[in-house]
Amino acid sequence: MSAVLVGAALVGGPAGGPLAPPSAVAAPQWPVPQPFPVTDDPPETLTDLPPGSEYVAMGDSYSAGYGLANPTGLPVAACAQSGRDYPHRIAARFGLALTDVTCAGATSEDVRDRTQWRGAPPQVEALSESTRLVTLTIGGNDADLFGTAASCMALSASGPVFSGKNAPSCRSTLDVDGVDTLGAKIESRVALGIAATLADIRRAAPNATVLLLGYPAIFPDAEHTPKRGCFRPAVDLGTLAGRFPTDTYPFTDTDVRWLHGIQEQLDEVGQDAARAAGVRFVDVFAATQAHSACARSGAYVSGVSLDSFGGFSSIDLEPGALHPNPAGVRYLTRQVDAELRDLLG
Secondary structure (H helix, E strand, O other): OOOOEEHHHOOOHHHOOOOOOOOOOOOOOOOOOOOOOOOOOOOOOEOOEOOOOEEEEEEOHHHHOOOOOOEOOOOOHHHOOEOOOHHHHHHHHHOOEEEEOOOOOOOHHHHHOOOEOOOEOOHHHHOOOOEEEEEEEOOOOOOOHHHHHHHOOEOOOOOOEOOOOOOOOHHHHHEEOOEEHHHHHHHHHHHHHHHHHHHHHHHHOOOOEEEEEOOOOOOOOHHHOOOOOOOEOOOOHHHHHOOOOOOEEOOOHHHHHHHHHHHHHHHHHHHHHHHHHOOEEEOOOHHHHHHOOOOOOOOOEOOEOEEEEOOOOEEEEOOOOOOEOHHHHHHHHHHHHHHHHHHHO
16 A cells, blocks of 8 residues: 655644644734633642743643644644643643743754744744743654654554655665664754753743753653564554554554664753753653553553545544653653752742
8 A cells, every 4th residue: 555644744844743824823822721721829839930930831742732632823823732731731730921832843943043834933032031931842853753753654563664665664764874864863963953952042041940851752662562562553454445543553663673762862862961051851751661652551652543635645644643642741741740849849
């Protein structure tokens, strides 16, 4: 079966995510929409971050709640931001004045100095000397981790992958003369991009506590990979009738191991950049190996579900594929909560 996989369904634009409508324009950042409104009498408070303190949430789809309900339309509709993301939950819990500029598909450049979509200015422009808290996830789109994962979907546990001229695995298409090109990019350009982003945030918000979150496990380590592998097919006999399986995991055993290693590299460069910038890194990768999208129960990350348009001329990933599900967002909220209590409680 041939399929045109539109990476835009995953995380934004050319690197993945919902395509921006031509008419997308900027929207106001306040008031915060339901379902997590901020009140004058929050259920909890932090000693060194009193209610009403300015909180700016930044970053990509993992902070924006991509694929969840209650879209906010902020900063533009194409960002696919959800009122159920962890920033809205944290703001409501502690009574913080939230400006949420998270946006699916955001790269380090989109945070620092590039307009994303139409009407979504560089995220750093939301910061000021009055900003007291900043949270973000960034780096995944710099590495094109999610777009790569979309191109790695396979027909069986031993391949071939959907794209790549019947390559047995995605890894084989990105290994050039024995060099892992994606890994090399993470160690160089991606690492520099994260470091520059954190430096710009520190300059623009000198009085803020900054939390850089890592990414929860999408691809598990060997200990949490079933003996028979993770593979769950994204296409089956029902696909001939236009139906696709849901919550699948269509990756070869080789690519699960390789993509886990890639994600581990991304986590390490994020930690290094945070340490160098004097920023608190919230490591959610190591602790979520049992909750990756491979897991058949207790997953914090959604598996892959496909949908077709125009017959089978185009097959897209449904929003939220390989992104935190409701349980995953609750987990991220708990981790941010714990860090804030430790730093500011």
